[in-house]
Amino acid sequence: MFNELTMLGKVTLSLGLIGTCLCALGQPAPRLRDLAKARRFNIGSAMPVSNLRQNIDDGKYAALASSEFNLLELENDLKPPAIWVGPHEYHFTDVDFIVGGPGQRGWAQEHGMKLRGHVLVYARDEGYTLPQWLKSSGASMSKDEASELLHDYIHALVGRYRGKVAMWDVANEAIDDRPNQNPFNLRNSFWFRKLGPEFLVMAFKWAHEADPKAELYYNEYGVEGGGPKAQHMLELAKWLKQQGAPITGLGLQYHIDWKTSIAPGDGHYQLIDEIHKLRLAYMITELDVAVPVQKLPAGDPNRGLIPADPEDLNLQAKTYAAVFQMALTSRNCHGINIWGLTDRHSWIPGFSQGRNGLATLFDKSYLPKPALQAVEDVLKRK
Ligand code: XIL
Numbered sequence: 001m002f003n004e005l006t007m008l009g010k011v012t013l014s015l016g017l018i019g020t021c022l023c024a025l026g027q028p029a030p031r032l033r034d035l036a037k038a039r040r041f042n043i044g045s046a047m048p049v050s051n052l053r054q055n056i057d058d059g060k061y062a063a064l065a066s067s068e069f070n071l072l073e074l075e076n077d078l079k080p081p082a083i084w085v086g087p088h089e090y091h092f093t094d095v096d097f098i099v100g101g102p103g104q105r106g107w108a109q110e111h112g113m114k115l116r117g118h119v120l121v122y123a124r125d126e127g128y129t130l131p132q133w134l135k136s137s138g139a140s141m142s143k144d145e146a147s148e149l150l151h152d153y154i155h156a157l158v159g160r161y162r163g164k165v166a167m168w169d170v171a172n173e174a175i176d177d178r179p180n181q182n183p184f185n186l187r188n189s190f191w192f193r194k195l196g197p198e199f200l201v202m203a204f205k206w207a208h209e210a211d212p213k214a215e216l217y218y219n220e221y222g223v224e225g226g227g228p229k230a231q232h233m234l235e236l237a238k239w240l241k242q243q244g245a246p247i248t249g250l251g252l253q254y255h256i257d258w259k260t261s262i263a264p265g266d267g268h269y270q271l272i273d274e275i276h277k278l279r280l281a282y283m284i285t286e287l288d289v290a291v292p293v294q295k296l297p298a299g300d301p302n303r304g305l306i307p308a309d310p311e312d313l314n315l316q317a318k319t320y321a322a323v324f325q326m327a328l329t330s331r332n333c334h335g336i337n338i339w340g341l342t343d344r345h346s347w348i349p350g351f352s353q354g355r356n357g358l359a360t361l362f363d364k365s366y367l368p369k370p371a372l373q374a375v376e377d378v379l380k381r382k
Contacts, residue, residue: 032068032361032372035379039328042335044071044116046286049094051345052107057366064366065341066111071166073116073285073337074098075347080122083157084131087149090156099161109164116285116337117165119219120154121203123174123189130190138190146194151206158210167215167334169251169285170203175220175232184236185229200236204245215334219251219285225260226267234274241278249281249334254323255348257290257356258315262322272330281332286339287323288359289316289371290348295355304349304357305364313358317374320361324378342366 036043045068051061065072076082077094085091092101099115100106108115122129134149141149158168176187183197191199200218207216218237223230233250240247252271262268275282292308307313327333340346342362349357361372 030376032376032379033070035376036070039379041328041379042071042114042283042337043069044073044114044335044337045069045341046073046075046118046337046339047341047345048075049077049098051341053094053097060366061341061345064362066113068361069338070113071116071335071337072098072108072113073118075118075339076128078117078157079119079128080134080153081128081131084134084153086133088152088156090153092160095161099164102160106164114166115161115164117158117161117168117214118285119169119172120157120207121150121171121174121191121199123171123191123199124187125190129173135190138194141194143194146191147199147202150191150195150199150202154203154206155210158207158214162211163213165211165214167217167248167283168207168211169219170207170216170247171200172219172251173221174200174218175229175236177222177229179228184239185232186236197239198243200240201243201245204240204247208246215248215281216246217249217251217283217285218247219253221253221255221286223271224252224254224256224268225262226271230271234278237275237278237280241280247280249283249332250275251283251285253286253339254284255286255288255290255339256319256323258292258312258319260289260319260322262319262326264326268326269330272326272332276330276332281334282330283334284323284327284336287320287336288339288346288348289319289323290352290356291316291358292355293349293357298354303354304346304352305343307358313370316358317370320371321374321378324375328378343369 032043055062083090098106098108125135174186176185186192186197204216220233223233237250291312293304294306294308296303327336338360340360343358343360344364346359348359361369363369
């Protein structure tokens, strides 16, 4: 099946190359992935297993994914509710397709892509972050039972894919947006209630035991550019290191908008410096740059896909370029992952209830946007 997929991908890709990327000499223009390789930079995209498994849009999705990116992150399929179906019971079939079960190769290896695992502990209690069986049985669960469950979960998952997932988000979004009384302003989540802040130390230690070579990250949103939440994150990271947690770095989500300004010396750059001072790496883990769109009713196929002002796509390109510029000129950045392959596959229209969209590098027809060109220009710059 992989051979067929690969063949189909190559045919579609060749057609795409002929159609869109011939340069003056008739040679295909370098792809994002080639440019990133020349800079030894990880450039990824978040995708659902189903789009690859079903080889949607006559193979166009898979072809673009593997020709432009060298890193793959599953958008939802590795979150606890997708895997952890009951106490000591796990659903691995979907992820196996991409990562490969024990002794097997998956779609990612067949296409020479590294994997980024997202996420072991999504430290909030919503349905998409915490298995609901865990939440409902939680009240009667002892601390020891909770820690044993988490230990076994992390060992089962990270252990199964040992050596195949280059980096894991060990914990995600554990810090609250509004001030509370908890250490590091940690969210009052199931894991915090059961285990206290130590749940984070445990998760890092267990992930490291299960795959000592994987890079391990703490991932957070709303910290880019600095501010009180970013300070909490830095304090948390410092404490985690003091506790002996094997943390590689911080994941900065970067769900930003087209007007976001990023320039040397500003809060974005200062935060990167602070992270470097802690001797930590960082990754931009969920980059998307939202643009205001025409307001269309839910269900309209163009919802989120028509800009309110087409000029915003050029401003968006500048913002994308500024993020890449920062990442490529800083000493401790381990890569950029984009949240969604094309504008049609992005979560932004749904998340913003149709106010924003067009947040990725490719349009709804898989064609390059000004943002792609801007990013390529930065990658080409020495
Ligand atoms: C989002 C997915 O993109 C959506 O498909 C899903 O419905 C909700 O979650 N921060 C994260 C990601 O760490 O896991 C979230 O992904 C987006 C915000």
